[in-house]
């Protein structure tokens with residue numbers, strides 16, 4: 001990319017997508033490749049990554065990695081010498097009220113979603129190109145808490161704070177967060193149907209645009225943050241106006 005490109009392009013850029021074998025990360029992978037870049041996909045399940053590779057083609061490569069395991073993250077980056085973009089959707093956590101969660105479950109959004117992303121960025125530091133762009137995955141619960149999920153709310157707020165802090169430390173590398181509302185996609189498709197239906201109805205009622213979002217709508221916002229050259233330290237809410245209500 002250079003300062004005079006009329007449209008966002010990602011020609012010859014390498015974007016690391018840990019969690020990119022499914023959901024929002026996969027939609028970002030499709031867009032990066034369509035814009036001329038390539039993707040390094042990570043996740044824990046080889047068959048999922050292989051299936052994504054089969055759909056994405058030769059501009060994709062993949063390697064298993066577990067963001068809970070620093071050694072596995074180091075091994076992942078050993079085969080990615082230059083990193084132009086990072087977006088990590090990898091996370092596994094329990095959401096619930098303080099009164100009901102044990103200490104391990106309560107800490108899980110921090111351990112998996114916050115520290116997982118922190119570890120990925122830390123491992124990539126020496127490989128970042130000077131105009132790299134990092135997008136952290138947050139969630140609009142950060143600013144508008146849903147019913148009784150305080151540790152999850154706080155973990156997302158911490159991720160948005162991490163984006164601001166890293167934007168200062170890593171400049172001219174840009175660091176932003178994307179913060180989706182409830183998205184009708186792979187994550188919720190794998191959850192209990194009754195909980196999904198209730199959550200979508202509640203979210204639709206609580207949201208200015210009256211419906212859950214889609215994975216492609218979040219992916220479009222991630223591409224914006226990967227390519228815009230003058231946005232750093234920001235959080236972009238892709239939440240249908242959830243935070244306004």
Ligand SMILES: NC(=O)c1ccc[n+]([C@@H]2O[C@H](COP(=O)([O-])OP(=O)(O)OC[C@H]3O[C@@H](n4cnc5c(N)ncnc54)[C@H](OP(=O)(O)O)[C@@H]3O)[C@@H](O)[C@H]2O)c1
Nearest residue numbers: 019022023024043044045066067089090091139183186187
């Ligand atoms: N969908 C929503 O409604 C929504 C809303 C707000 C925020 N978010 C955030 O979006 C992220 C989830 O993305 P998604 O919605 O696209 O869901 P998804 O399709 O379930 O994507 C998660 C991906 O991460 C991988 N993964 C999970 N744990 C991992 C680990 N420890 N190491 C490496 N890879 C791991 C999974 O593959 P393997 O299991 O094979 O590793 C999977 O491919 C979460 O951070 C979530 O909080 C989602």
